[in-house]
Amino acid sequence: MVTVVAHPLLQHKLSLMRDIHTGVKEFRELASEVSLLLAYEAMRDLELTPQRLTTPLVEADFPMLSGKKLALVAILRAGLIMTDAIVDLVPAAKVGHIGLYRDPQSLKPVAYYNKLPADIAERRVFLTDPMLATGGSASAAIQSLKDAGAQSIKLMSILAAPEGIAVIERDHPEVEIVVAAVDSHLNEHGYIVPGLGDAGDRIYGTK
Ligand SMILES: O=P(O)(O)OC[C@H]1O[C@H](OP(=O)(O)OP(=O)(O)O)[C@H](O)[C@@H]1O
Ligand SMILES: O=c1cc[nH]c(=O)[nH]1
Numbered sequence: 001m002v003t004v005v006a007h008p009l010l011q012h013k014l015s016l017m018r019d020i021h022t023g024v025k026e027f028r029e030l031a032s033e034v035s036l037l038l039a040y041e042a043m044r045d046l047e048l049t050p051q052r053l054t055t056p057l058v059e060a061d062f063p064m065l066s067g068k069k070l071a072l073v074a075i076l077r078a079g080l081i082m083t084d085a086i087v088d089l090v091p092a093a094k095v096g097h098i099g100l101y102r103d104p105q106s107l108k109p110v111a112y113y114n115k116l117p118a119d120i121a122e123r124r125v126f127l128t129d130p131m132l133a134t135g136g137s138a139s140a141a142i143q144s145l146k147d148a149g150a151q152s153i154k155l156m157s158i159l160a161a162p163e164g165i166a167v168i169e170r171d172h173p174e175v176e177i178v179v180a181a182v183d184s185h186l187n188e189h190g191y192i193v194p195g196l197g198d199a200g201d202r203i204y205g206t207k
């Protein structure tokens with residue numbers, strides 16, 4: 001299942017991210033803001049239960065987060081900007097890291113790091129990567145989460161290509177995907193078109 005978050009604030013910020021004239025500082029700020037808006041939608045179904053509280057006026061029941069605890073897991077490098085932003089919204093969440101880079105020739109993911117919360121099986125996992133292109137990286141990351149025992153996984157990306165969505169739907173049909181936009185296609189180098197370029201390079205200024 002794919003949810004495209006069509007909110008105008010988010011769409012405006014995404015358009016600014018696409019602009020080649022947007023520099024590193026602004027790109028980073030926009031990526032953080034877009035991540036928060038995506039999280040607002042991705043976390044819409046978190047459970048609430050009434051808890052007794054006392055306001056300055058009365059004692060009454062008020063909704064508080066309950067149910068499974070959360071884990072935010074970043075696909076390095078680019079996913080880090082998303083978990084860094086979102087953890088401020090859910091400070092009790094644990095944070096995991098999966099290091100993958102995409103080999104430029106084969107476009108296959110190469111794993112170099114993996115550190116996940118030990119109790120990941122008991123947590124709802126929100127996996128972050130700004131770009132879902134061929135889907136190879138996200139699919140491999142989801143497989144590592146499952147191998148570690150994760151039961152409930154949502155993938156949050158800023159941009160997706162139809163090819164990447166199809167791969168996740170094939171490999172992990174139960175994983176929900178929340179994105180800001182689904183673009184047209186991939187080019188011959190596996191870049192999303194129209195896209196926003198190389199997310200990691202634009203976040204960290206490495207090109
Ligand atoms: O869907 P895919 O075809 O696998 O491509 C998407 C991956 O490519 C980018 O990472 P990259 O390999 O550039 O590494 P980086 O985040 O360290 O820059 C991006 O952040 C995704 O992880
Ligand atoms: O368009 C793309 C595809 C993969 N990774 C990126 O950062 N951008």
Ligand SMILES: [Mg+2]
Pocket residue numbers: 075076077078100101102137
């Ligand atoms: Mg990557």
